[in-house]
Amino acid sequence: MTTRDTDWDGVRLHVVTGKGGTGKTTVAAAMALALASAGRKVLLIEVEGRQGIARLFDCPPLPYQERKVAIGLAPQNAQGAGQGGDVYALAVDPEGALLDYLEMFYNLRRTGKALTRLGVVDFATTIAPGLSDVLVTGKATEAARRRVDRRDDSHVYHAVVMDAPPTGRISRFLNVSTEVSGLAKMGPIKTHADTVGRVIRSPQTAVHFVTTLEEMPVQETLDGIAELRELTGDAIRPGGVFINMARPAMLDRADLAAAASGSLDVTELALGLKAAGISDNHGLAADLATELREHALQVALQDRERAELQASGRPRYELPMIPEGIDLASLYQLAATLREQGAA
Amino acid sequence: MTIKAVRLDMDRLIDDRRTRIIVCCGSGGVGKTTAAAAIGLRAAERGRQACVLTVDPARRLAQSMGLTSLDNTPRQVDGVEAGSGGSLHAMMLDMKRTFDEIVEAHADPDRAAQILANPFYQSLSSSFAGTQEYMAMEKLGQLRHADEWDLIVVDTPPSRSALDFLDAPQRLGRFLDGRLIRLLTVPAKAGMSYMKVLNAGFAMMTGALTKILGAQVLKDAQTFVTAFDTMFGGFRERAEATYRLLQTPGTAFLVVAAPEPDALREASYFVERLDAERMPLAGLILNRVHTSPASRLSAARSLAAAETLETQDGPNGKGATGPRYAIAAAALRMHAERMHLSKRERRLAEHFTSAHPAIPIVQVDAQPEDVHDLDGLRVIGTILSRQGS
Numbered sequence: 001m002t003t004r005d006t007d008w009d010g011v012r013l014h015v016v017t018g019k020g021g022t023g024k025t026t027v028a029a030a031m032a033l034a035l036a037s038a039g040r041k042v043l044l045i046e047v048e049g050r051q052g053i054a055r056l057f058d059c060p061p062l063p064y065q066e067r068k069v070a071i072g073l074a075p076q077n078a079q080g081a082g083q084g085g086d087v088y089a090l091a092v093d094p095e096g097a098l099l100d101y102l103e104m105f106y107n108l109r110r111t112g113k114a115l116t117r118l119g120v121v122d123f124a125t126t127i128a129p130g131l132s133d134v135l136v137t138g139k140a141t142e143a144a145r146r147r148v149d150r151r152d153d154s155h156v157y158h159a160v161v162m163d164a165p166p167t168g169r170i171s172r173f174l175n176v177s178t179e180v181s182g183l184a185k186m187g188p189i190k191t192h193a194d195t196v197g198r199v200i201r202s203p204q205t206a207v208h209f210v211t212t213l214e215e216m217p218v219q220e221t222l223d224g225i226a227e228l229r230e231l232t233g234d235a236i237r238p239g240g241v242f243i244n245m246a247r248p249a250m251l252d253r254a255d256l257a258a259a260a261s262g263s264l265d266v267t268e269l270a271l272g273l274k275a276a277g278i279s280d281n282h283g284l285a286a287d288l289a290t291e292l293r294e295h296a297l298q299v300a301l302q303d304r305e306r307a308e309l310q311a312s313g314r315p316r317y318e319l320p321m322i323p324e325g326i327d328l329a330s331l332y333q334l335a336a337t338l339r340e341q342g343a344a
Numbered sequence: 345m346t347i348k349a350v351r352l353d354m355d356r357l358i359d360d361r362r363t364r365i366i367v368c369c370g371s372g373g374v375g376k377t378t379a380a381a382a383i384g385l386r387a388a389e390r391g392r393q394a395c396v397l398t399v400d401p402a403r404r405l406a407q408s409m410g411l412t413s414l415d416n417t418p419r420q421v422d423g424v425e426a427g428s429g430g431s432l433h434a435m436m437l438d439m440k441r442t443f444d445e446i447v448e449a450h451a452d453p454d455r456a457a458q459i460l461a462n463p464f465y466q467s468l469s470s471s472f473a474g475t476q477e478y479m480a481m482e483k484l485g486q487l488r489h490a491d492e493w494d495l496i497v498v499d500t501p502p503s504r505s506a507l508d509f510l511d512a513p514q515r516l517g518r519f520l521d522g523r524l525i526r527l528l529t530v531p532a533k534a535g536m537s538y539m540k541v542l543n544a545g546f547a548m549m550t551g552a553l554t555k556i557l558g559a560q561v562l563k564d565a566q567t568f569v570t571a572f573d574t575m576f577g578g579f580r581e582r583a584e585a586t587y588r589l590l591q592t593p594g595t596a597f598l599v600v601a602a603p604e605p606d607a608l609r610e611a612s613y614f615v616e617r618l619d620a621e622r623m624p625l626a627g628l629i630l631n632r633v634h635t636s637p638a639s640r641l642s643a644a645r646s647l648a649a650a651e652t653l654e655t656q657d658g659p660n661g662k663g664a665t666g667p668r669y670a671i672a673a674a675a676l677r678m679h680a681e682r683m684h685l686s687k688r689e690r691r692l693a694e695h696f697t698s699a700h701p702a703i704p705i706v707q708v709d710a711q712p713e714d715v716h717d718l719d720g721l722r723v724i725g726t727i728l729s730r731q732g733s
Contacts, residue, residue: 020372021602052606102556111552120553122515128467128565129475166372168400183463187558215714216402217373250674264671272672275656276649278641287638288675295678297712323685325605 007240007315007342011206013144013199014161014239017170017224018210019217023244025052026326026334027210027319028163033335034344036072036085040158043143044069044089047136048165053089058328062089064096066143070328073335085158090143094132095121097139101192104142130172130179134193137176141199167209167224171231174200174207178232201232206239211309213246213302218309225312240343241314243306245321249299251292260296264289317341349697352627352704354729358387358495363596365488365589366626369500369509370600371610375631375708377401378715378724379600380499381409381434385718386725387495388432389425395433395493399480399501404716409434416441418487423718433493437501442479443469450575459575464568476501477512478583485586507617510590512583528566596626601696603633603689608696615700627704629728630693634685634710643683650676706730 008014014031018024029044036042043066046053051061057069072084098121102112115121121132144160147153165173172179177197184190199205209224211217225238249256258264270285278284309316319337322330338344357363368380377398384396395418401411409421411434418433447465448456459465468475480501487496500509553562589595597618601611611628618625653673667673697705708727715721 021374021604021607055605106555108552108555115552128464130467179467183467183564184558184561187561188555189557189561215404215716219403250678251671255671255674268669269672269675272653272669272675273649275669276652276672276676278645278649282640284638284641287636288641288672288679290637291679291682292671292675294712301713323681323688325688 005342006339006344008206008344011204011239012155012157012159013140013205014159015140015164015170015174015200015205015207016161016210016242017164017167017207018242018244019167019220022210022212022217023326024166024210025050025056025163026331027208027242027244028161029053029056030319030331030334030338031208031344032087032159032161033070033073033331034338035159035161036070036087037075037339038083038085040072040085041156042072042085042087043157043160044087045140045143045160045162046089046091047140047162049091049093051091053091053163056326056328056331057089062091064091064093066090073332073339088157090139092136092139094135097132097135100139100142101135105188105192128183130176130183131189133173134176134180134189134196137174137200138192138196141196144204145199164207167220170207170224171227171236174228174236175232176200201235203237206237208239208242209314210242210244212244213305215301215305218305222308222312225314238312238314241309241312241316242338242343243309243316243318246302246318247295247298247321250295256296256299259289259292260300262289262293264292315343317343349693349705350627350702352629352706354383354386354706355390357596357626358383358392359390361494362594364495364594365484365596366495366497367500367509367590367595367597368498368600368629369597369614371607374600374602374607376600377499378405378721379598379629379631379708379728380497381405382715382721382724382728383598384432384434384495384497385421385424385721386729387497388421388430389428389722389725391428391430392495393431393493394495394497395435395487396497396499397435397437397480397483397487398499399437399476401436401499402714402716404714406436408717411436416445418493421718437476437480437483439476439479440469442483443475446482446579447575450578451571455571459568459571462568462571463564465572477509480509481512481583481586485582485589488586488589507613510587510617510621510623528562528569591621591623593624595624597623598626598629600629600631602631603692605692608692612696612699615703625703627706628696628700630705630707632710633689633693633707634682635707636679636682636686638679639683639686641679641683643680643687646676646683647680650674650680 016024016028016031018027025046032042032044044053046062053069054061059069066088068086069089070087072087074084075082095116099109099112099116102108140160140162143157146156148156164170177193180190180193184193207228209221211221221241228236228238251259255264266285266289269289270280273280273285317338318341319334322333324330335344357366366383368376368383370376377400380398381396381401384394388394398411401409406412410419416435416438418435421432421434424430424432444460447459451459480498484496484498487493550562599611599614601607615625615628650673653669653676654667656667656669706728708724715724
């Protein structure tokens with residue numbers, strides 16, 4: 001076997017959260033690609049009905065059905081590039097999850113459809129969002145635990161990656177058994193919530209936080225990790241911190257400091273432009289110095305935010321900004337970066 | 345061939361006394377809160393009695409505006425230049441408290457206590473999905489009704505979709521008119537047992553519901569719905585009144601977006617939706633745009649020049665440490681990347697303007713650092729009101 005140690009060996013359910021705009025779906029997708037190495041099947045789940053996965057993988061909108069969307073990132077070994085596994089995707093909605101639940105546990109699919117027509121799902125999502133959360137997370141935990149068949153107890157999916165609700169909502173979303181026990185002290189939904197809760201609270205589940213190196217997303221990440229610990233009494237494990245869209249420093253430390261303070265030698269810059277055959281028209285060198293100054297300020301801000309994140313004590317991974325935008329090729333590139341850093 | 349967008353005239357909007365409500369909407373993470381705060385501050389410093397209703401501000405921004413205590417009422421913001429007779433109040437929405445206050449105001453004490461203690465009420469009032477939108481809508485209605493401010497700037501909740509804010513009242517209506525609600529409230533209203541009132545089909549439904557949810561849950565849900573029933577009507581009426589308020593000319597919607605595919609797609613949906621609902625759209629704030637002061641140097645030329653410098657010999661001849669003009673090379677490389685990014689963002693913005701050519705736009709450049717004080721907000725306010733391009 002050529003299994004490598006990754007930071008999350010043994011984790012079967014990767015829950016990916018993050019503040020809006022930080023690229024949570026992109027990171028979840030890259031993680032799924034990275035986990036799906038040789039022969040491994042990985043399921044990528046979307047729960048918010050945005051069809052973000054379909055857009056990323058450039059395929060038609062996902063139904064409530066697991067379907068293959070990509071081939072995983074091929075492993076690199078001594079013989080060169082190996083074979084990638086399969087990435088499946090599923091868009092879970094509370095309604096579909098309810099029908100699944102009814103069928104699986106009560107063999108009540110037809111009644112379920114009637115209940116849907118009656119507005120039970122609308123009712124549940126309006127009056128008790130905790131109930132629809134338990135159905136949605138229930139689907140993810142079911143997929144994570146699913147066995148091939150009765151005789152073969154190996155898992156269908158090597159891992160399940162969930163593109164989860166944003167950081168502000170994640171603790172409540174995952175804290176299903178507690179949320180539901182306020183509503184149901186006993187009965188089947190309580191039992192179901194407890195089962196789901198056990199998986200989420202087991203070492204098989206990790207909650208990853210996606211952030212950019214900006215003040216608000218970093219603050220939200222730290223708050224989110226603290227809240228998860230507090231609300232669940234350390235029972236739900238914070239996973240890694242995935243720093244997305246980081247911009248690399250283009251200058252060394254001394255030059256960055258000079259650029260930030262505005263003491264960079266503009267004449268020297270102009271000489272450089274001239275040597276490259278570009279005339280310094282209308283103060284081009286000074287304008288580039290302005291850009292360098294902004295760059296230096298941004299690098300300094302990034303460093304400050306990195307230091308803040310370090311305080312979380314969680315493993316950190318860093319993905320670069322892709323100036324051309326995210327397409328399938330850049331997803332694989334991000335997946336490779338995650339694998340290099342040991343995230344998958 | 346590019347379509348030139350109309351420029352949004354922010355000062356005219358905030359100086360117009362007929363503008364009473366400005367709603368900043370857009371998907372999460374695009375800078376709605378900062379935009380709302382900057383607009384409120386600028387309006388106040390131009391003489392309006394402004395109130396900013398925000399939902400989820402960054403901690404330091406909240407502190408700078410004095411939003412440290414959560415008492416669900418607007419507080420005056422210190423440090424505002426009041427030379428032109430304006431003032432600024434700000435408040436952060438406390439969802440649960442707003443909900444509790446509605447219950448207390450619209451039910452007699454016994455019934456209010458009963459509702460507040462019901463597990464369904466507690467779940468609903470502290471959950472995020474949906475409730476935040478109702479409560480933001482409700483609070484907006486209250487503030488407008490109080491008539492203490494002549495301009496209210498609202499920042500919509502950080503929901504997955506910008507449309508959630510508009511859909512909240514309808515969802516509530518659909519919910520109230522739902523057959524399930526009637527089913528659940530029938531026994532209490534009629535004072536009869538299920539079996540007498542309901543036909544076999546309904547009996548099967550409740551049977552199934554009991555099986556799935558458990559009898560206690562169903563009973564709690566019934567108690568809650570029944571207790572809430574009398575209030576629901578007024579609740580919906582107010583939500584609908586606020587909705588109509590949003591359709592009046594005194595309201596201006598500003599859609600906020602970052603130059604990212606998802607955010608702009610969301611902005612497009614929103615613009616179309618506002619149009620369909622006949623809600624007054626003032627324009628689009630395109631936030632966090634990357635531009636360059638040296639845009640006359642193209643990405644291609646800049647990159648080629650960087651490569652030229654990088655292949656030149658170092659100051660001490662061949663093989664010495666780095667090229668002679670290392671900083672210039674780095675600057676050119678960085679500039680090329682910035683021009684790439686800027687070009688991509690411009691393409692994305694052009695998609696939007698091609699589809700919605702009549703919508704006024706204002707661009708806000710990406711700031712090298714986060715905004716967390718009034719000075720920072722003033723800078724944004726100035727950029728938002730900049731004339732010409």
